[in-house]
Amino acid sequence: MDNIDTKLSSLGCTLQFWHKKKISLVVGGGIAAYRVLDLIRGLKAQGAEVTVIGTEAATRFVTPLTFHAISGHPFYGDLFHPGEEGGMDHIRLAREADLVIVAPATADLMAKMAHGLANDLATAMILARRGPLLVAPAMNVAMWEHPATQRNVERLKGDGLVFCGPEAGALACGEEGMGRLAGVDTILEAARRCLEDKTLAGKHFLLTAGPTREELDPVRYLSNHSSGKMGWAIAQAALRAGAQVTLVHGPVHLPPLWGAKMVPVTSACDMFAAVMDCWETCQPSRSLDAIILTAAVADFRPVVRSSEKIKKTSSMTPMNIELEANPDILLELGRRHGAMENHQRPILVGFAAETGRAVERGREKLARKPCDLLVVNDLMEEGAGFMVDTNRVTLLDRDGLEETWPLMSKDAVGARLVEAVAARF
Numbered sequence: 462m463d464n465i466d467t468k469l470s471s472l473g474c475t476l477q478f479w480h481k482k483k484i485s486l487v488v489g490g491g492i493a494a495y496r497v498l499d500l501i502r503g504l505k506a507q508g509a510e511v512t513v514i515g516t517e518a519a520t521r522f523v524t525p526l527t528f529h530a531i532s533g534h535p536f537y538g539d540l541f542h543p544g545e546e547g548g549m550d551h552i553r554l555a556r557e558a559d560l561v562i563v564a565p566a567t568a569d570l571m572a573k574m575a576h577g578l579a580n581d582l583a584t585a586m587i588l589a590r591r592g593p594l595l596v597a598p599a600m601n602v603a604m605w606e607h608p609a610t611q612r613n614v615e616r617l618k619g620d621g622l623v624f625c626g627p628e629a630g631a632l633a634c635g636e637e638g639m640g641r642l643a644g645v646d647t648i649l650e651a652a653r654r655c656l657e658d659k660t661l662a663g664k665h666f667l668l669t670a671g672p673t674r675e676e677l678d679p680v681r682y683l684s685n686h687s688s689g690k691m692g693w694a695i696a697q698a699a700l701r702a703g704a705q706v707t708l709v710h711g712p713v714h715l716p717p718l719w720g721a722k723m724v725p726v727t728s729a730c731d732m733f734a735a736v737m738d739c740w741e742t743c744q745p746s747r748s749l750d751a752i753i754l755t756a757a758v759a760d761f762r763p764v765v766r767s768s769e770k771i772k773k774t775s776s777m778t779p780m781n782i783e784l785e786a787n788p789d790i791l792l793e794l795g796r797r798h799g800a801m802e803n804h805q806r807p808i809l810v811g812f813a814a815e816t817g818r819a820v821e822r823g824r825e826k827l828a829r830k831p832c833d834l835l836v837v838n839d840l841m842e843e844g845a846g847f848m849v850d851t852n853r854v855t856l857l858d859r860d861g862l863e864e865t866w867p868l869m870s871k872d873a874v875g876a877r878l879v880e881a882v883a884a885r886f
């Protein structure tokens with residue numbers, strides 16, 4: 462499979478997921494209403510069908526005609542306008558939707574929702590809703606921080622509504638702070654998670670991802686080519702299945718994963734400390750179920766880190782840098798797990814990045830670094846390993862399992878690996 466095919470197959474999975482999913486989108490009357498047009502486009506591009514229900518105030522910002530034109534469906538705004546269901550639009554729209562999204566959820570709209578008001582089509586439809594409901598708030602920072610708004614948010618969360626955002630940043634009113642509508646990609650991901658089966662609800666995954674940096678001086682460091690994509694894909698799959706995810710990651714250029722606890726670190730020692738801290742916090746309550754180590758951790762670090770930039774002098778060539786070994790996270794976790802009963806320890810998954818004879822070397826690694834599953838990838842293979850969006854992996858375990866998966870998108874590898882781990886719970 463070449464790269465374009467893999468990308469298409471990944472896109473195919475996404476389109477398959479959203480195909481003909483019905484979304485009732487409630488738009489509140491805030492300036493962020495115009496950004497919802499991109500959300501409608503994004504949902505439609507994935508294959509979903511979107512019907513817009515707006516408050517009276519929403520139509521002051523974006524006209525019903527625009528909503529109709531962009532969504533491809535009639536706009537609904539009037540509770541008393543007898544539609545095809547004889548004035549029962551609010552019930553039908555609440556019933557037929559796979560998901561109701563409220564965006565932007567203004568302070569006023571959330572106050573009404575929190576108190577069960579139903580004096581227009583939007584609030585009546587929300588009150589009549591029984592299934593999943595996602596709320597994406599947007600407003601001025603003072604309005605967001607006001608105790609009344611915060612009380613309403615807590616009450617709505619207590620009622621089981623899922624919140625996405627708001628985010629911090631520059632606001633339309635000229636102030637800076639919390640109150641921006643979450644980005645389209647974030648709302649799309651949150652919406653998807655509302656609809657996925659929560660097969661891993663109550664499970665906690667700890668992951669490492671990306672490279673580490675070992676500093677020589679304030680300017681230079683030793684590192685590797687890991688982009689973090691493989692770890693991100695696994696974390697995303699676990700989140701979609703409803704798991705709690707802690708993601709300890711080195712320096713990468715990827716956006717934070719919505720819903721994950723992100724723990725950024727720099728060096729291998731930082732990563733070791735962050736992982737052990739999480740492990741020790743969770744161990745007494747056994748609240749850690751799986752640990753997946755995809756990070757490309759530097760095996761060595763400079764013995765001395767210069768506090769100033771090392772100056773180039775003619776007598777310095779050849780230059781020697783003395784290195785010492787970094788702590789090995791996988792080895793240490795394997796040692797700790799070895800001393801525990803099977804049912805007490807989280808499932809431990811390591812990765813092996815090899816350059817040739819990958820499976821054979823993977824087996825040797827599994828013997829040295831005891832883990833329940835070892836995922837081997839060969840960096841010399843096209844489309845596998847660092848930076849690319851695809852990977853080709855072989856799963857090894859201590860009972861002789863050797864399962865090679867075809868070249869797939871990292872998203873697909875992540876989803877399949879999470880399934881393989883879940884099968885071992």
Ligand code: PMT
Nearest residue numbers: 687688689690691755757758789790791812813814847848
């Ligand atoms: O991030 P991407 O660009 O998407 O690339 C993905 C990847 C190639 C980094 C990933 O698929 C991968 O192979 N990760 C493991 C890289 C690696 O460091 O392999 P290793 O064979 O050197 O280490 C074996 C295992 O020990 C790994 O699980 C590693 O996280 C762990 N390790 C290594 C050294 C160390 N000091 N502590 C560790 O825990």
